[in-house]
Amino acid sequence: MSLxxxxxxxxxxxxxxxxxxxxxxxxxxxxxxxxxxxxxxxSRRSFFRYFGTKEDVVxxxxxxxxxxxxxxxxxxxxxxxPWTALCAALHSVKDAAYETNEExxxxxxxxxxxxxxxxxxxxxxxxxxxxxxxxxxxxxGADPDDPLDVRAEALVASVLxxxxxxxxxxxxxxxxxxxxxxxDAAAAAVHGRP
Amino acid sequence: MSLxxxxxxxxxxxxxxxxxxxxxxxxxxxxxxxxxxxxxxxSRRSFFRYFGTKEDVVxxxxxxxxxxxxxxxxxxxxxxxPWTALCAALHSVKDAAYETNEExxxxxxxxxxxxxxxxxxxxxxxxxxxxxxxxxxxxxGADPDDPLDVRAEALVASVLxxxxxxxxxxxxxxxxxxxxxxxDAAAAAVHGRP
DNA sequence: TGTCCATCTGGCACTCGGTGTCAATCAGGC
DNA sequence: GCCTGATTGACACCGAGTGCCAGATGGACA
Numbered sequence: 001m002s003l004x005x006x007x008x009x010x011x012x013x014x015x016x017x018x019x020x021x022x023x024x025x026x027x028x029x030x031x032x033x034x035x036x037x038x039x040x041x042x043s044r045r046s047f048f049r050y051f052g053t054k055e056d057v058v059x060x061x062x063x064x065x066x067x068x069x070x071x072x073x074x075x076x077x078x079x080x081x082p083w084t085a086l087c088a089a090l091h092s093v094k095d096a097a098y099e100t101n102e103e104x105x106x107x108x109x110x111x112x113x114x115x116x117x118x119x120x121x122x123x124x125x126x127x128x129x130x131x132x133x134x135x136x137x138x139x140x141g142a143d144p145d146d147p148l149d150v151r152a153e154a155l156v157a158s159v160l161x162x163x164x165x166x167x168x169x170x171x172x173x174x175x176x177x178x179x180x181x182x183x184d185a186a187a188a189a190v191h192g193r194p
Numbered sequence: 195m196s197l198x199x200x201x202x203x204x205x206x207x208x209x210x211x212x213x214x215x216x217x218x219x220x221x222x223x224x225x226x227x228x229x230x231x232x233x234x235x236x237s238r239r240s241f242f243r244y245f246g247t248k249e250d251v252v253x254x255x256x257x258x259x260x261x262x263x264x265x266x267x268x269x270x271x272x273x274x275x276p277w278t279a280l281c282a283a284l285h286s287v288k289d290a291a292y293e294t295n296e297e298x299x300x301x302x303x304x305x306x307x308x309x310x311x312x313x314x315x316x317x318x319x320x321x322x323x324x325x326x327x328x329x330x331x332x333x334x335g336a337d338p339d340d341p342l343d344v345r346a347e348a349l350v351a352s353v354l355x356x357x358x359x360x361x362x363x364x365x366x367x368x369x370x371x372x373x374x375x376x377x378d379a380a381a382a383a384v385h386g387r388p
Numbered sequence: 389t390g391t392c393c394a395t396c397t398g399g400c401a402c403t404c405g406g407t408g409t410c411a412a413t414c415a416g417g418c
Numbered sequence: 419g420c421c422t423g424a425t426t427g428a429c430a431c432c433g434a435g436t437g438c439c440a441g442a443t444g445g446a447c448a
Contacts, residue, residue: 119313147366154380186348
């Protein structure tokens, strides 16, 4: 680990902390990149060297978590039915990115109330979908490239949709109930089975 | 129908036609608002008086179709199970907005290949979700305002996700198979039943 | 230690989407 | 013919994001 990457990580974390603080106080849309750059002591141009978009500060490592979910899915027993395997894979990956439950709640609310953030969040879920679908195709014994076989896409997309619905409900409910329980209830409603 | 609203409708249609032609030849991102305004013979400012965003030219009346789906859902038999009722409601609303199948195919491909369009399209689906959920809550006998009851949201969101998956597959397959068949296959994969 | 190279940084100019404002225009009712 | 209200174009402005370039800084090597 060279000094370069160490300072880079430090700056990365500093920008994230500074920006999130501004977002949670002023609101996402009311905070400009110039505000963040000024507060973090860097130039506006440098901000874009660490984050491609303003939304990436909030949703940054979502892509990385997709990879974790994919790995968790691969480990599931081969004879488990795809839906159960997907649900289990999602369960096994917790949100370790947040310090407190309150912070996580505030971020969830912000994401679901800010259209641009919501849209980006859904785009990330689409990436997860693309990452998880091949494994489900394999488990279904489907042709990996047949565009007419929509079963795997539908299963993966629906499970992720349940996660999204659960997340929104969790935010609306003020985090009073474990997110997992809401997800299980959503999944059960869609796929039958109590 | 006054002359004002007649000319307004005419201009609206003219902008749509001009813009769609540019989108389908140059691509969505490569077409600027100035291009559209110049080609349609209006000012850049006037464009934004007819369309809130560039994406709205492509996805304009999607919100209106949501209302049609809601009405179709209301008409379904009261004792039909929610999933079946939702699927039937979606079936009953066809895409009447496109002249030819080829044009519809081109637009679908464009939407699914352009991130900003894809995101907006999903946002419109979220609006549909909000419109359809109350009726499903009613059919489930659920408290209309209980944030912890996620069944209705999950059902509606999953059905719409199936529609989205089917639409994407339909585009990838070059429209070789009826969209309805792909939707049915996706819905069946998710909700059990072969 | 001094030199060279790669990387990082800040600043500038630019594009593009989108908004507020204001004066000019134009249809329609009196 | 005149007043009212909607529409229009033009201009200025903002914020996100990008390309470019000169300068600073750390690392490797002689």
